Amino acid sequence: MDAFWIILTGSLVAISCGTLGCYLVLRKMAMVGDAISHAVLPGIVLAFLFSGSRDPFTMLLGAGAVGLLSTFLIETIHRRGQLQEDASIGVVFTFLFAVGVILISMYAGQVDLDQDCVLYGEIAYVPLDLLYTKSGASLGPRTVWILGGVLLAVIALVSFAYKELAATTFDSQFAAAIGISTTLWHYALMGAVSLTTVASFESVGAVLVVAFLVIPPATAFLLTDKLPVMLGLSAVVGILSAAGGYALAVAIDGSIAGAMAVVGGAEFALALLFSPRYGIPARIKRKTHEELPSVS
Amino acid sequence: MIIHVENPALEIHNLTVSYHRKPVLWDIDLTVPQGTLAGIIGPNGAGKSTLIKSVMGLLPADSGYAQMFGEPLDRVRRRVSYVPQRESVDWDFPASALDVALMGRYARLGLFRRPRAADREMAMDCLKKVGMDGFAARQISQLSGGQQQRVFLARALAQDADLYLMDEPFAGIDAATEAAVIQLLTEMKQAGKTVIVVHHDLQSAADYFDWIVLLNMRLVASGPTDQIFTQELLERAYGGRLNVLSQVGELLQKQQFPARERKG
Numbered sequence: 246m247d248a249f250w251i252i253l254t255g256s257l258v259a260i261s262c263g264t265l266g267c268y269l270v271l272r273k274m275a276m277v278g279d280a281i282s283h284a285v286l287p288g289i290v291l292a293f294l295f296s297g298s299r300d301p302f303t304m305l306l307g308a309g310a311v312g313l314l315s316t317f318l319i320e321t322i323h324r325r326g327q328l329q330e331d332a333s334i335g336v337v338f339t340f341l342f343a344v345g346v347i348l349i350s351m352y353a354g355q356v357d358l359d360q361d362c363v364l365y366g367e368i369a370y371v372p373l374d375l376l377y378t379k380s381g382a383s384l385g386p387r388t389v390w391i392l393g394g395v396l397l398a399v400i401a402l403v404s405f406a407y408k409e410l411a412a413t414t415f416d417s418q419f420a421a422a423i424g425i426s427t428t429l430w431h432y433a434l435m436g437a438v439s440l441t442t443v444a445s446f447e448s449v450g451a452v453l454v455v456a457f458l459v460i461p462p463a464t465a466f467l468l469t470d471k472l473p474v475m476l477g478l479s480a481v482v483g484i485l486s487a488a489g490g491y492a493l494a495v496a497i498d499g500s501i502a503g504a505m506a507v508v509g510g511a512e513f514a515l516a517l518l519f520s521p522r523y524g525i526p527a528r529i530k531r532k533t534h535e536e537l538p539s540v541s
Numbered sequence: 542m543i544i545h546v547e548n549p550a551l552e553i554h555n556l557t558v559s560y561h562r563k564p565v566l567w568d569i570d571l572t573v574p575q576g577t578l579a580g581i582i583g584p585n586g587a588g589k590s591t592l593i594k595s596v597m598g599l600l601p602a603d604s605g606y607a608q609m610f611g612e613p614l615d616r617v618r619r620r621v622s623y624v625p626q627r628e629s630v631d632w633d634f635p636a637s638a639l640d641v642a643l644m645g646r647y648a649r650l651g652l653f654r655r656p657r658a659a660d661r662e663m664a665m666d667c668l669k670k671v672g673m674d675g676f677a678a679r680q681i682s683q684l685s686g687g688q689q690q691r692v693f694l695a696r697a698l699a700q701d702a703d704l705y706l707m708d709e710p711f712a713g714i715d716a717a718t719e720a721a722v723i724q725l726l727t728e729m730k731q732a733g734k735t736v737i738v739v740h741h742d743l744q745s746a747a748d749y750f751d752w753i754v755l756l757n758m759r760l761v762a763s764g765p766t767d768q769i770f771t772q773e774l775l776e777r778a779y780g781g782r783l784n785v786l787s788q789v790g791e792l793l794q795k796q797q798f799p800a801r802e803r804k805g
C-alpha cells in the first residue's frame with residue numbers, strides 16, 4: 246500500500262508540474278520553475294513564523310505570495326533594469342533562497358524545517374501522514390488530497406484557458422493585438438506554477454519539482470508536434486518516471502525522489518535518440534532518402 | 542507633403558514614441574483613407590515597425606493617439622488585424638498550419654470559448670486563399686519562410702477584419718510568394734478592406750501601393766503614391782544616401798565596373 250501512495254504522490258506532482266512545464270518550456274522560461282521552487286523558501290518560513298503552525302494552507306498562501314513576488318521581480322528587473330531574463334532569474338531566486346536559509350538558521354529552534362528536507366523532500370514519509378474521518382476510517386495521506394486538488398486546479402486552468410495560453414505562448418504580440426491580456430495569463434500561469442511548486446515541495450523536494458517541470462515536457466516536445474498531444478505525453482512520461490523511479494529506488498535502496506528524477510532523465514535521453522524528427526533513426530532515414538518532399 | 546483625408550481607416554494624431562527613453566518617433570500626424578493598399582516606407586531604424594506596434598497598443602506612446610474608423614482601438618478591435626514580423630515568433634511551437642490559422646478566429650471568441658466546426662472551416666478556407674490548404678496538417682517549422690508568411694496571412698484573413706496592419710510581410714520570402722501575396726492584398730483592397738504594410742524595398746513600393754507613408758523618425762510625407770514618390774521626398778526620407786546610391790548604381794551600369802575587385 247505504501248508503494249501505491251508514494252507512486253500516486255509522485256504521479257500527481259509529475260502531471261501537475263509537467264502540464265504547466267509544457268507552457269514554460271514553450272515560453273523558454275523553463276528555469277522560472279527552478280527559480281520559484283527555491284524562491285518560495287522565505288515565504289514558507291515567514292508563513293510559519295507568523296502563524297506558528299505547519300498548516301498546509303498557511304504555507305501555501307505564504308509561499309504562493311512569495312512565488313508571485315519572485316516572478317514579478319524577475320519581470321521587473323528584466324524589463325525596467327534591461328537585464329537579460331536568465332540573469333534576472335538567477336539574481337532573484339538565489340537572493341530569495343538565501344534569505345530563506347538565513348531565516349531558517351536564525352529561528353532554527355522554532356522552525357521545524359531544514360534545508361535538506363526542502364531540497365530533497367521526504368516522499369517516503371507520505372504514507373505516514375494520513376487523514377481520518379470522524380469515525381476513524383483512513384482517507385489516505387494528506388499530501389495526496391492536497392496534490393489532487395492542485396492537479397484539478399491545473400487541469401481546469403489549461404482546459405478552460407487553452408486558447409488564451411496557446412495564443413499568448415505562441416505569439417504574444419498577436420494575442421495582445423486581439424485583446425488577450427498577456428500580462429494576465431503570464432501571472433495566471435506563474436501563480437499556478439507557484440502553487441504547484443509549493444504544494445509539491447514538502448513531499449517530493451525542490452529537485453524533483455524542477456525535474457518534473459522540465460523533463461517530461463522536454464521529452465514530450467521531442468515526440469510530437471501537437472500541443473494537446475504534448476500535454477498528454479508529458480503526463481505519461483511523468484507517471485512512468487514516478488513508477489519507474491520507485492522501482493529503481495527499491496532495487497538500489499536509494500533516494501526515491503532522486504531515482505524518479507533519474508528515470509525521467511533516462512526517458513528524455515531515449516526520446517532524444519529515437520525522436521521521430523530529431524532522433525538517430527530519423528536522421529539515417531533522411532540520409533538514405535535525400536529526396537524528401539521539397540519545401541519551397 | 543502630408544495629405545489628410547476625411548473619414549480615414551487609420552488616423553494618427555501627434556504620436557511620439559520612445560524606446561528606452563530614446564525617442565524613435567516624433568510627432569507623427571497622418572491619415573490613411575479607407576479601401577487603400579498603403580505602404581509605410583523608410584530606411585532601417587526609421588521606426589516603421591514601431592509605428593504600427595504603437596498603433597496596436599503593443600508599445601506605449603509618450604503622447605498622441607491613434608484611431609481606427611474614428612474610434613479608439615479597444616472599441617474596434619475586431620475590425621483590426623495585426624500581422625507581426627515572421628521572425629518574432631518561434632516556429633518550433635507544436636502547432637500545424639491550420640492551428641495557427643485558427644488562432645485568427647480566437648479574436649471573435651469570448652473568454653474560455655472554444656472554436657467550433659464553423660471556425661475550422663473558415664480557417665481552412667483562409668489557408669486555401671493563400672494556397673496553403675495542402676499544408677494544413679503540417680507542423681509549422683516544416684514550412685519554408687514564404688509558407689510561414691502565408692500562414693500568418695491566413696490567420697489574419699480568418700479574423701475577417703476591415704483594417705490590416707502588416708509588419709514586413711515581404712521580408713525573406715521568395716519571388717513567387719511575393720507575387721501571390723501582393724495579388725491577395727490587391728484583392729482585399731478591391732473588396733473594400735484597408736491594408737497597411739511596412740515595406741523596406743523602394744524598388745517595388747511604387748508598383749504595389751496606392752498610398753505611401755514616408756517615414757524617418759519623423760513623418761516625411763503621406764499621400765497618394767504618384768504625389769509622394771518624387772526624388773525630392775525620397776531623398777528627404779533617406780537623407781541623401783539614396784542619391785549617392787543611385788549615382789553609384791548608374792556609374793556601375795555605364796562603365797561596367799566588376800562588382801568585386803579581381804585578386805591580382
